[in-house]
Amino acid sequence: MENVLALASGDILKREYNRAAVPREPNDKLLDALVHVAFASWSNSWEKKSLVRWIVVAHDIRTGARIHHGETKNPRPMDEILADIHRVVCDAGAPAWLAVPSKRGGVAARLHETGTPVTRGLDPRNRAVGILIPEMAHKSQRQSQDAIRAGLLRPEQRAALRTAEPVPQHPATEKHYWWPEYLDVSGTNTNQMVLAADASLDPQGASGVGVVSNRGDVCIRSWHSDTKIGQMEFEAVILAMEMLCGVSTHHAMVLSDSKDALKMARTLAANLVPKPGYCGISDDARARFLQAWSSVEAEVEFQYVRGHVGHPLNEAADELANLARLAAKQPQHLVEEELWRRVDSVRADFRGADGYVQAAGR
Numbered sequence: 001m002e003n004v005l006a007l008a009s010g011d012i013l014k015r016e017y018n019r020a021a022v023p024r025e026p027n028d029k030l031l032d033a034l035v036h037v038a039f040a041s042w043s044n045s046w047e048k049k050s051l052v053r054w055i056v057v058a059h060d061i062r063t064g065a066r067i068h069h070g071e072t073k074n075p076r077p078m079d080e081i082l083a084d085i086h087r088v089v090c091d092a093g094a095p096a097w098l099a100v101p102s103k104r105g106g107v108a109a110r111l112h113e114t115g116t117p118v119t120r121g122l123d124p125r126n127r128a129v130g131i132l133i134p135e136m137a138h139k140s141q142r143q144s145q146d147a148i149r150a151g152l153l154r155p156e157q158r159a160a161l162r163t164a165e166p167v168p169q170h171p172a173t174e175k176h177y178w179w180p181e182y183l184d185v186s187g188t189n190t191n192q193m194v195l196a197a198d199a200s201l202d203p204q205g206a207s208g209v210g211v212v213s214n215r216g217d218v219c220i221r222s223w224h225s226d227t228k229i230g231q232m233e234f235e236a237v238i239l240a241m242e243m244l245c246g247v248s249t250h251h252a253m254v255l256s257d258s259k260d261a262l263k264m265a266r267t268l269a270a271n272l273v274p275k276p277g278y279c280g281i282s283d284d285a286r287a288r289f290l291q292a293w294s295s296v297e298a299e300v301e302f303q304y305v306r307g308h309v310g311h312p313l314n315e316a317a318d319e320l321a322n323l324a325r326l327a328a329k330q331p332q333h334l335v336e337e338e339l340w341r342r343v344d345s346v347r348a349d350f351r352g353a354d355g356y357v358q359a360a361g362r
Contacts, residue, residue, distance in 0.1 A: 022100075022108040022120045028306055030097035030117055031125060032257075035060045037098040038128035039085055039107070040136050041077075044143055052077045055136055056088045057128040058096070061230050061260065062280055065131050066091075069139070082110060089116070099126040127229065130203030178332040180324055182343055183219045189248040190215065193298070196255040196305070196313035197240040199232035200321040201225065206328050209236040210320025211243055212313060216351030218343060219243050222324040230280040233258030236321065237265050237302075238285065241292035244300065252298045257307030257314055265302050269293060316346050 041054035053071040060066075070084045085107075089096050098118040100108040111118045122129045194214040201207045207225040209232065212218050219239055225232060233256060240254045256262050260279040267274050268289055276283060293300075305314050320343065327339045 022105065022112045022118060024102075024120050026097055026119050026123060026125065028309060029095075030119065031308060032306070033097040033117070034062065034094040035089075035092040035096040036127040036129075037085070037089055037092070037096050038122060038126055038132040039081075039098065039100050039104070040122070040132055041081065041104065041107075042136070042140060044140075052081075053139070054081055054084070055132060055139070056085055057132045057135065058088050058092050059127040059131060060092060060094065061127070061228065062094075064228060064280075065128065067131065067135060078107065078110065081107060085111070097126060099123050099129055134203070177330060178328060179222045179224075180327050180332075180336070180339060181221050182340070183243075184347065185217045185219070185243055185246050186215060187248075188215075191250050193244075193247065193249045193252045194255065194313060195240045195243065195252065196311075196317040197233075197236035197261075198257065198307075198314065198317035198321045199229065199236045200318070200325040201227075201229050201232045202325065204329075206325050207232055207235075208321045208324025208326075208328065209239050210317045210322075210324060211236060211240045212316045212320060212346060212350060213243075214313060214350055216347045216349075217243060217247070218320065218347045220320050220324040220343065222328040227282070228280050230258060230260040231282060231285060233261035234264055234279075234281045234285055234289070236317070237261050238289050238292060241289060241296060241300070244298060245292060245295045247298070249298045251301070252296075253301045253303055255303050255305045255311075255313060255317075257305055257318075259304060262302050262304055265289065269300070269302070313350070316349065319346055 036059045038057050039054065041052055043052050051071050051073055053069070054077075056068045056070070058066050058068075066088075068084065068088055070080065072080045074080060085098070089098065096117060098111065098116060099122055100111070100118055100120060102121045105120060108118050108120050122133065124130065195211055195217070196213075197209070197211045199207065199209045205224045205226055206222070207227075208220060208222040210218075210220045221239060237254060237256055237258075244252050254265070256265075260281070264274065264279045264281050264286070267278070268286060274286070305311050307314055307318065323339055323342055327335045
């Protein structure tokens, strides 16, 4: 990132930036980055002195989100925008993934040229995007309302704003119709067992966790949550431990693609006492993990598996968590049958499997 400011100070008229070189799809390293950053800018046609405004959101999985607002009257604001993004990313002090709107390909290209980990398009997998979009909509609506009160809008502009879909003053919480839960654990004894746990969370607070074992045991749970994704991933690990309480097995391995969730699980399993807020996980969640841990008779091992690389159990747990979250946001009578059918399909892929070593990725 050290070269961003140096590049921004150059003469952009003498440069040709290859926007197509900026990737649209994030790789696994970007998806797993501790910090996700999102940027967007806009201007209002009714303002005589054309102002360019922008927002940069940085979401650190350890500390939460920070929102930075910027504006300039400079008709060529690229340098100021790049400098702002540079400051936000540097302040994060950790590996970051930056998402830039497709229409701002010039900004993305400049960043890409300096080696900044950037993608084009506001990818919803970027945690900062879910904060950026409602924040930008809120600011834009407030500016429109101020312009109407000041009489700055022409009649056709006022009419367009009246017919536009209203944007809430604060990010809205979508209506959740039900909170699906499902548990199917085989009572068959087994020597070894592998469970994958994953979580899914959206900015409106709908959350889902899913667990699946290499022999077809399945559990999903959903609820409204204002916590961070690290907390949700730990909730999925807790769910896996609770499932093990009802299973007779000598050895179990719990897989997760969240390093923070596994760090907390291993810390507690080793009888260590983490500081409050360690890894962004609540004291209540820690207590529930310890309760489940003390009730499990099997020897349990925790293992990290990289997400979204085709690991069968991890992909299945990811699908279950997403199914639980998405179903919660639809009327129960419309989606319940499809939900259970798709859960059964996931379970069928592993039912009766005995490939412990293969499922564990060893």
